[in-house]
Amino acid sequence: MAECAMAAPEKKTLGVVGLGLIGGSFVKSYEPSEEWQIFGYDVDERINQFAMLAEDIDGVLDEETIGRCDLILLCVTPEAAIGWLAEHADLIAPDAVVIDCCGVKESVCDSCFAIAREHGFTYVGGHPMAGRHYSGYKYATEKLYRGAPMVIVPEVYDDIELLAKVKDLLAPARFGSISVTTAREHDRMIAFTSQLAHVVSNAYVKSPTAEGHDGFSAGSYKDLTRVAWLNEKMWTELFMDNRENLSRELDHLIDRLTEYRDALREEDHERMEQLLAEGVKRKTEIDG
Secondary structure, eight states: OOOOOOOOOOOEEEEEEOOSHHHHHHHHHHOSSSSEEEEEEOSSHHHHHHHHHTTSOSEEOSTTTGGGOSEEEEOSOHHHHHHHHHHHGGGSOTTOEEEEOOSOOHHHHHHHHHHHHHHTOEEEEEEEOOOOSSOSGGGOOTTTTTTOEEEEEOSSTTOHHHHHHHHHHTGGGOOSEEEEOOHHHHHHHHIIIIIHHHHHHHHHTTSGGGGGOTTTOOHHHHHHHGGGSOOHHHHHHHHHHTHHHHHHHHHHHHHHHHHHHHHHHTTOHHHHHHHHHHHHHHHHHHHO
């Protein structure tokens, strides 16, 4: 008697909204295969066509394919993510998981949790902690998320079954860790670790001295100015959504900078040495 052939495992389906650096890197990380079918959508039709020609996606994410998705990633701005989910919620399968990848969480999660509850699917807030100072699909890479942290914000913090499902669905991206937090805590921390750094970098290059930096700058200049290149529309939306947290961090920084400036003006060598020593000590305490 002939042996029965083993049935091939059923493909999972990924839908990606927004094919910029973040969304593009997700489709390249998953890539169409025996395990995954991938649909993508960008407002720029040229990007959709290019992604299909490059065989990074199987087709366009639209009214015909949304309902087939096991996982939908919203890789657009907060306002656009909320708008897309509200407009297409009726098409999403009840057993699907939707994860946004926005840089702020409170405003997005408040709206998206409510939409998901109303329509009966699962939504989880998310933020992949990876990026480049260039944006757009042409800079997307399958290696962007490898080893990087992924932060998720579930509506129910201790739903172990959901967390396991999310971890399995995100496995092809090969994140180094997946951590769970609240939307409020995420936004408080991201104001310091990301948003403040972008403001400082963007402001730093506005010095008139910057025009003559060539030949006088090395690693310090490059490190501090890398994220001065940014998408001003997107980052303005992120900053405004998180304005209370970011304003507080700017106040802290301005207070500290004032101490250094005052020590210089007063020619206070002892105070300057003390301030610098405090910074070294603090860096050692928090980073080892």
